[in-house]
Amino acid sequence: MLKELSSQAQHLREELLDFMEENVYPNESVFEEQLKAQEDRWQVPPIMEELKVKAKAKGLWNLFLPDEEYGKGLSNYDYAHLCEIMGRSPIAPEIFNCNAPDTGNMEVLVKYGTEEQKKKWLEPLLKGEIRSVFSMTEPDVASSDATNIQSSIERDGDEYVINAKKWWSTGALDPRCQIAIVMGKTDPHAEKHKQQSMILVPFDTPGVEVKRHLPVFGYDHAPHGHAEIHYNNVRVPASNMLLGEGRGFEIAQGRLGPGRIHHCMRAIGKAERALEFLVKRANSREAFHSKLVDKGVVRAQIAESRLEIEQARLLTLHAANKIDQEGAKAARKEIAMIKIAAPRMALNVIDRAIEIFGAAGVSDDFPLAAYWADARTLRIVDGPDQVHLRDIAKLEIREQL
Structure with a gap:
């Protein structure tokens, strides 16, 4: 017998179903039409921001976060039922601020970020004001084994210097993208699973270069998209390290x-x-x-x-x-x-x-x-x-x- 949904999740589920019928499904074609009408496909169609405002007003926002301080405090089991409903539409997850990779990046900041990191990056992500990238996969190695990752994150005084070639970095072409979480090696001689670290890289840092857009089966997924990114001698403060060296x-x-x-x-x-x-x-x-x-x-x-x-x-x-x-x-x-x-x-x-x-x-x-x-x-x-x-x-x- 399936476990029952909490009363909160049941209420949100009903609200979500109504919102999908009234606002999301009817506007899928509007989103596509606005996207096609724009001279630049890499700009956000106005309907998306309009729907986000409506979703936030309904309390259908940041549903994925189990921490009550930042989200609704739902269990994974409760949220799973809501996630299925959102998955029915390609535009829905972003409308409710539950879109990858932002969800995973927000979870990382909630669990492992310092107060300074949360203030600077988590808060605007929670508000849906900015977007983010997760840069792990590399073109030159089999990234299904993450120990193969060759990106370098080297300490230099009060800074880290990052050199990396990453691809399939989702969201990198979004005009709202402002922060990347980059995975690379801080100590190639450490124990196998202690070599890698994750670090925050503001997207406007000198040396961050979006090399090209990567379509998926011909779909560009604009205005979000996927990209190959090169991090060329990118310098960030040492305080941008997540959790500590070797904790990737x-x-x-x-x-x-x-x-x-x-x-x-x-x-x-x-x-x-x-x-x-x-x-x-x-x-x-x-x-x-x-x-x-x-x-x-x-x-x-x-x-x-x-x-x-x-x-x-x-x-x-x-x-x-x-x-x-x-x-x-x-x-x-x-x-x-x-x-x-x-x-x-x-x-x-x-x-x-x-x-x-x-x-x-x-x-x-x-x-x-x-x-x-x-x-x-x-x-x-x-x-x-x-x-x-x-x-x-x-x-x-x-x-x-």
Whole structure:
């Protein structure tokens, strides 16, 4: 039996559902139209800021933070239900200030930031006034093993000097981006998982160079986007170090546990909406003397989709609850399992919907192609399936032998 939502989460869920129907879904096309009408796609469409103001006024803001000082104080289990709803729309997470990578970066600052760092960077992020970047992945190494990272963070008196080539830094092209969290090596001779550190780099610091935009399956994801960034002899105050030298992996683990719940629940939201599209389309189209929805093969696709969605949701909620009860480290296996199961499921469901839509399904007239691209990308984000399969097997063997 599923654990019940808290009364606060239930109330927020109802408010969120209403807000999505009244404000978000009707304005998805407005957002796209405004984006296309702009001379510069890398400027924020006005409708986004208008919707953010409305969401904040409704109290639907910073829902992801479990710390009551900064957010709503919801558990991971409670927030997971809300995250799924937001995941149904590509524009929704930002409207509620629950968009990656800002969520993870805010969590890092809440957990590990100094009071000075929180004042300077966390507060404007919490207000939705600025955006941020997380720079970890590198083009020259297999970054699924983060110990491969070659970026250098060297102490020089009261400063650190950063030299790094990073890519897939989400949000770097956003005109509101003002701060990056950069992961690199402070001591290449230390113990394997104590070599790396994370440091705050203001985006206007001399030497920070956005080299190029990186599209995903042809989608530019403007005005947010992804980029390759070079950090060339970038100097920042020593006080910008997060938690301390050699603590990078510790921070990463604290950041990624809840973040993977968010990714998976958003994927489930996309799958739910794709299934709704599938059923409506099948009911509106006729081929070979009957509606598509009445054909056995289509009904089998609908049934398979429902089975897979429910399985992925239950597994993800179980992982969220275990994080709440025992911490992210104890839930490592469950987190790895959902990171594989949810994107795989979403790809299956979205692909079935695309098939029912035919050529329209791969067009930009409907969101299915973009959903598919996001779901496929999620199998790489925060570690590829193969890494998580390895971890699941290792933990399972350890438990049994």
